[in-house]
Amino acid sequence: MILPRELQILKSHGSQYIRNLADVKLPETFRGRPEISGNMTVADALELENICPAGAISHYPEPALDMGKCLFCKECQFRRPDLVKFTNDYKIAANNRDDLVVKAGDKNPISFRHNLVRDEIRKIFGRALKLRQISAGGDNSCEMELNAAGNVNFDMGRFGIEFQASPRHCDGIVITGPVTLNMAEALKICYEATPSPKIIILAGTDAISGGLFSESAAIDRSFVESHAIDLYVPGNPAHPLTFVNGILNMMR
Numbered sequence: 095m096i097l098p099r100e101l102q103i104l105k106s107h108g109s110q111y112i113r114n115l116a117d118v119k120l121p122e123t124f125r126g127r128p129e130i131s132g133n134m135t136v137a138d139a140l141e142l143e144n145i146c147p148a149g150a151i152s153h154y155p156e157p158a159l160d161m162g163k164c165l166f167c168k169e170c171q172f173r174r175p176d177l178v179k180f181t182n183d184y185k186i187a188a189n190n191r192d193d194l195v196v197k198a199g200d201k202n203p204i205s206f207r208h209n210l211v212r213d214e215i216r217k218i219f220g221r222a223l224k225l226r227q228i229s230a231g232g233d234n235s236c237e238m239e240l241n242a243a244g245n246v247n248f249d250m251g252r253f254g255i256e257f258q259a260s261p262r263h264c265d266g267i268v269i270t271g272p273v274t275l276n277m278a279e280a281l282k283i284c285y286e287a288t289p290s291p292k293i294i295i296l297a298g299t300d301a302i303s304g305g306l307f308s309e310s311a312a313i314d315r316s317f318v319e320s321h322a323i324d325l326y327v328p329g330n331p332a333h334p335l336t337f338v339n340g341i342l343n344m345m346r
């Protein structure tokens with residue numbers, strides 16, 4: 095039986111969960127969707143290309159920043175605050191890889207292409223989606239954030255989205271990490287054990303592009319490169335709000 099005093103304590107805690115995950119005002123310091131000034135010249139882009147540790151900035155064919163490669167270290171903004179600014183827009187998940195590339199002068203939100211979502215995803219998984227998370231050489235940062243997506247704040251379980259232990263009980267996989275050689279076969283086995291139809295989500299920069307390890311001889315990207323990807327969730331690590339909103343876009 096809950097006593098009046100306990101009720102008072104519960105009341106004083108207020109609402110623990112975020113009611114509307116699609117409308118959260120994050121601090122200005124959050125590292126979300128970047129904006130590149132339309133005044134950025136090829137020479138400016140070359141300067142930033144040289145200091146970017148991940149090869150995320152390119153000058154050709156036009157100045158652009160690839161969120162799929164970006165470490166969100168903000169080094170480019172520190173160097174040229176007049177040209178690069180990371181906004182607090184966390185809705186940056188996309189289902190088309192090219193949409194992760196932000197071009198100079200582009201201030202639009204990241205678009206989600208509903209026409210690319212497979213029919214069976216909305217038909218079968220629209221109300222419940224069980225996922226198996228595979229840490230394929232991850233550093234535990236994205237993994238912790240994905241864990242947080244299920245906590246009392248973000249509570250993705252209210253939308254029927256949950257992580258499961260067995261791939262046989264799942265509708266898809268979420269890959270984190272750059273896919274190390276040691277995990278390449280395990281990733282393949284896990285995917286094959288998941289019943290069809292199934293989806294593939296890449297969470298975090300490492301999973302999307304290999305990140306800092308993209309040139310390493312110790313990774314094997316063949317699985318990622320040979321399968322259709324249903325959702326890209328950028329971030330280093332990916333934020334729970336980005337992850338849940340991306341999945342909701344895909345499911346509904």
Ligand code: SF4
Pocket residue numbers: 145146147148149150151159163164165166167168169170171
């Ligand atoms: S924030 Fe991204 S684009 Fe800028 S320097 Fe870091 S990795 Fe490169």
